Amino acid sequence: MAELLELAGVSAGYGRIEALSGISLNVPEGGIVALLGANGAGKSTTLNVISGIVPASAGEVRFRGQSITRLRSDQVVARGISQVPEGREVFRDMSVEENLVIGAQLRSDRAGIARDIAVMTGYFPILATRFRQMAGTLSGGEQQMLLIARALMARPSLLLLDEPSLGLAPLLVKQIFDIVVALHREQNLTLLIVEQNAAVALAVSQYAYILENGEIVAEGASATLAKDDAIRRAYLGA
Ligand SMILES: Nc1ncnc2c1ncn2[C@@H]1O[C@H](COP(=O)(O)OP(=O)(O)OP(=O)(O)O)[C@@H](O)[C@H]1O
Ligand SMILES: [Mg+2]
Structure with missing residues (x-):
């Protein structure tokens, strides 16, 4: 399978704090890859470097074989990468519909946008029943669904999901996760999923990386990692 996303020796930090120390990882086109690790391991930083929110201090990020290391976040979205950030930040005082429209702000094809709103409410029926409701009044789960649907309104080929x-x-x-896997299968969506819930992430992904203190300490086929005793003890509470 061709690599859609490649990180090669990527480092990043905040002032004097080094959060990522030369990590390399690949996401094949059409795949689901999981990035696992404890609090503070550097998972969100990794996604933020890919998205152009946190600059890389070393190394390279490539998408479809081209460097995107120094692109701004809006340019990264335009290339076809959308991120669902950690911790649910819907636009609370806007309706579900307005949140979805904002997700398509880089697009100008009005008919296509309307069609994709229908596609999204098909995958997430609860959003159809809450269409004119203020997003801030949705339940936590509904807000997470809206965030995923909003990110997909940009028509990304790669979706980055943060916890x-x-x-x-x-x-x-x-x-x-059932809906996300259906989107992956039916909409040709490649996924990089960051999770602390290793059991769920290993169950849906084909390949996984484990991050510790800003370094990749293990990687392999998800089914193999799920059976590994050391991994089970450290990440699956088994
Ligand atoms: N804006 C920031 N300023 C300073 N340090 C930060 C900032 N964001 C993250 N860090 C530090 O970088 C390291 C990695 O953080 P990161 O958010 O990437 O971890 P994470 O794996 O996503 O953790 P969690 O599972 O808790 O979300 C941590 O030590 C954190 O304290
Ligand atoms: Mg995080």
Whole structure:
């Protein structure tokens, strides 16, 4: 499979704090890759470097074989990468519909935008029933769904998900992941999923990387990692 996204020796930090120390990882076109690790490991920093929100201090980020290392975040979105940031930030005083329209702000094809809103409310029926409701009044799970749908309104080929299961009940986590996997299959969407919930992430992904203190300490086929005793003890509470 051709690599859609490649990180080669990427470092990044905040002032004197080094958050990423030369990490390399690949996401093949059409794949689902998980990035796992404990609090503070550098997972969100990795996604923010890809998205052009945090600058890389070393190394290169390539998308479709071209360097995107120094692009601004809007330019990264225009290339086809959208991120669902950690911790649910919907536009609270706007309706569900307005939130979805904002997700398409870099597009000008009005008919296509309307069609994609219909596609999204098809995948997330709860958003159809809450269409004119203020986004701030949605439940946590509904807000997470809206964030994913909003990110997809940019028509990305790669979606970066930062801890989609955070703070959600297990049943809701399963529901959201089922929809994400359906989108992956039916909409030709490649996924890089950051999770602390390793069990869920290993179950849906084909390949996974484990990040510790800004370094990749293990990687492999998700099914293999899920059976690995050391990984199970450290990340699966087994
Ligand atoms: N804006 C910031 N300013 C200073 N340090 C930061 C900033 N953001 C993150 N860091 C530091 O960088 C390191 C990596 O943080 P990061 O948010 O990438 O971790 P994470 O793996 O996403 O953790 P979590 O699972 O808690 O979200 C941490 O030590 C954190 O304190
Ligand atoms: Mg994080």
